[in-house]
Amino acid sequence: MKISYGQIWKTFYPVLFSLLIEYVISLTDTAYLGRVGEIELGASALAGNYYQTIFMLACGFGMGVQILIGRRNGENRLQEIGPIFRQGIFFMIFLAAVLFIVSLYGAPPLLRKVIQADAVYNATNQYIRWRIYGFFFSFISVMFRSFFIGITQTRILTVNSIIQVFANAMLNYILIFGKAGFPPLGIAGAAIASSISELIAMLFFLIYTALKVDRVRYGLFLRGKINFGILRHILNISGWTMLQSFLSAGIWLSFFVIVERLGERPLAVTNMIRCTSSLLFIVVSGSALAVSSLTSNLIGAGLSRCLRSLVIRSILMTYAFLLPIVLVMTLFPTQILHVYTNNAELIAASVPSLMVMLSSYLILVPGFLLFYAVFGTGNTRLTLMLKLSSLLVSGCYLLCLFPLLRKEIAWYWTSEHIYALMLLSLSFLFLKYGRWQHKHI
Numbered sequence: 001m002k003i004s005y006g007q008i009w010k011t012f013y014p015v016l017f018s019l020l021i022e023y024v025i026s027l028t029d030t031a032y033l034g035r036v037g038e039i040e041l042g043a044s045a046l047a048g049n050y051y052q053t054i055f056m057l058a059c060g061f062g063m064g065v066q067i068l069i070g071r072r073n074g075e076n077r078l079q080e081i082g083p084i085f086r087q088g089i090f091f092m093i094f095l096a097a098v099l100f101i102v103s104l105y106g107a108p109p110l111l112r113k114v115i116q117a118d119a120v121y122n123a124t125n126q127y128i129r130w131r132i133y134g135f136f137f138s139f140i141s142v143m144f145r146s147f148f149i150g151i152t153q154t155r156i157l158t159v160n161s162i163i164q165v166f167a168n169a170m171l172n173y174i175l176i177f178g179k180a181g182f183p184p185l186g187i188a189g190a191a192i193a194s195s196i197s198e199l200i201a202m203l204f205f206l207i208y209t210a211l212k213v214d215r216v217r218y219g220l221f222l223r224g225k226i227n228f229g230i231l232r233h234i235l236n237i238s239g240w241t242m243l244q245s246f247l248s249a250g251i252w253l254s255f256f257v258i259v260e261r262l263g264e265r266p267l268a269v270t271n272m273i274r275c276t277s278s279l280l281f282i283v284v285s286g287s288a289l290a291v292s293s294l295t296s297n298l299i300g301a302g303l304s305r306c307l308r309s310l311v312i313r314s315i316l317m318t319y320a321f322l323l324p325i326v327l328v329m330t331l332f333p334t335q336i337l338h339v340y341t342n343n344a345e346l347i348a349a350s351v352p353s354l355m356v357m358l359s360s361y362l363i364l365v366p367g368f369l370l371f372y373a374v375f376g377t378g379n380t381r382l383t384l385m386l387k388l389s390s391l392l393v394s395g396c397y398l399l400c401l402f403p404l405l406r407k408e409i410a411w412y413w414t415s416e417h418i419y420a421l422m423l424l425s426l427s428f429l430f431l432k433y434g435r436w437q438h439k440h441i
Contacts, residue, residue, distance in 0.1 A: 003294070003310045008317060011294060014154035016286030016321075017161065020279075024165050029190045032176050040187045043123035045271035046115065047191070050107065050124075051131050053246065054099050055138060058092060060245030062142035063292070064238025067378055069150025070293045074300020081151070082219025087231045088143045096135040103132045120267075123187050130191035137198040144205035149293050151218070160204050168197035240380035244387050251391060265349065266409050272340045273353045273413070276329070280322060280361050287318040288372035295376025307431070311373050318365050326358050352410035360416035367424030374427050379434075386426045394419035 029048070033040040065088045072080045107128050115121040141160075148154055174180050175189030185192065213220065291314050298306050329336050333354050337347045375383045398415045 003298070003306045003313065005313055005317060008290060008294065008310065008314055011149075011152050011154055012287055012290040012314070012317065014156075014158045015149060015289050016283060017158045020161075020282050020286075024169075028165075028169050028172050029194065032172050033187060033190055036176070036186055039117075039119045040123055043120050043187060044127060044190065045267060045274065046111075046120070047124045047127035047131065047187075050111075050128060051134075054103065054132075054135070056245035056248065057099070057242050058095065058135075058139040058142045060242035061088070061091065061095070061234075061238040062146040063245070063375070064241045064380060065143065065234060066146040066150045066289075066293060067237060067296050067376060067380070068234060069147060070152075070296030070376070071300040071378065073151045074297035078217055079219045081147070082215075083227065083230050084234060085143060085147050085218075085220060087227055087234060088146070089140060090226050091231060091234070092139040092143055093136070096139045100132050100135050103128065103135075107132075127187045127191045130188050131195060134195035134198040137195070137202040141198065141202045141205055144202075144209065149289060150296075152293060152297065156205075156208055160201055160208075163204055164197050164201040167200045168193055171196055237378065237380050240384045241375075244380075244384045247391065248387065251395070265346065268341070268346060269350045269353060269409055270412075272337060272346075272350050273357055275340065276336060276354060277357050280325060280358075281364075283318060283321045283325070284361070284365055284368050287314050287321075288368050290314065291369050292372040292376035295373050296378065299377060307373060311369060311431075314369050315366050318369065322361060322365060326361060329354065329358055352408065353413055356410045356413040357416065360413065360420060363417055363420040363424060367420040367422075367427065370427035370431060371423050374430055379430075382430065382434075386423065386430070389426060390419050390422035393422050 029044060033044045065084060068084050069081050072078065072084070108125050111121055111124055111128075115124060145157060148156055171193035172190055174182055175185050175193050176187075177189075178184030209215075209220065291310060294310055295307060298304060298310065333351045334347055337350050337354065341347065371383065371386065374386065394415045397418045398412065401411050401414070
């Protein structure tokens with residue numbers, strides 16, 4: 001039995017579109033702040049990576065919840081989905097409150113120690129001060145996304161993302177530059193706009209679920225309280241993915257801190273390449289999330305034999321989306337980078353890094369999709385080991401190259417090839433020889 005392209009497509013394209021819209025939100029922030037100045041552009045990279053590092057804890061928890069919901073959906077144990085979702089919401093509210101307090105009082109002294117330039121520090125701290133309010137809204141939205149992806153009803157993610165991107169773009173324009181009677185807030189305006197747009201997205205999920213989802217069928221929003229037994233079961237799966245996601249984002253934050261010491265130009269270059277890479281990574285991530293959800297559903301339905309077909313077809317479908325984008329970026333690098341800045345020297349300095357980064361996706365596609373197939377089996381402790389092993393090897397490779405970074409930042413991006421190759425090899429070996437077909441979660 002083979003899983004069809006149509007089955008994959010039904011789950012893949014709404015997730016892809018929703019992630020693409022989120023990228024447009026990040027692109028809007030970067031493009032607006034690139035017009036304000038290089039300091040703001042670099043500071044937004046540092047602050048954005050700090051927020052993303054914290055946010056990835058929520059995403060890691062959400063991915064574990066998604067696996068559990070997907071398995072229960074495949075097993076047709078639908079009434080058990082609601083309690084999992086509800087306990088996830090309770091935990092997310094608690095997590096957001098803790099991280100908000102930690103960031104409010106802990107981020108300024110931490111950033112003061114690692115950021116040398118006063119102007120960059122002040123701008124970064126100003127952004128974070130307003131951005132952390134978004135924890136409460138984005139963390140809850142992560143749970144709704146996990147629910148809809150887990151039950152493979154992903155179309156609503158598209159609508160939600162469209163609403164969020166329009167809200168963010170409008171608020172960015174008004175608050176950054178001071179339009180419609182508001183004072184120009186600069187980088188703080190970008191942070192406020194992002195937080196408000198996340199509030200709007202969360203409210204949309206709440207209203208849609210209350211009006212359109214069969215709450216009785218899935219056991220949603222029934223009376224209940226914190227159930228530590230269910231929560232402990234969720235954390236047995238999600239705890240490893242939270243750590244995995246946090247470490248992955250932390251690597252990026254650490255690199256941006258290192259680059260900041262090289263000067264404002266390398267930091268601005270790295271931010272632009274990172275944002276450009278994010279567009280390609282969205283395609284990979286959308287496909288990977290679909291693969292993990294479908295893998296969990298297949299195992300729950302007793303169709304583990306279909307996994308090979310799922311992975312192969314997902315890889316081909318991802319290449320079909322990705323390669324045309326890579327080709328356009330390769331042929332027109334200056335025009336692509338002009339989206340972020342009008343500075344011709346900054347654009348020219350970024351082109352070599354762009355070329356190296358683009359080539360890494362030839363390996364990253366199969367590597368990431370195989371890794372998320374492993375993730376979908378529920379072996380989250382193993383996926384942490386696979387991720388740590390890949391990061392360790394690529395990190396050692398990067399340390400050997402570090403003396404070259406001062407001369408050419410493009411050398412950094414070759415570490416992505418090593419990381420992707422390790423992830424591909426280790427994931428393939430587990431799926432071929434590991435015992436995952438009958439793992440109960």
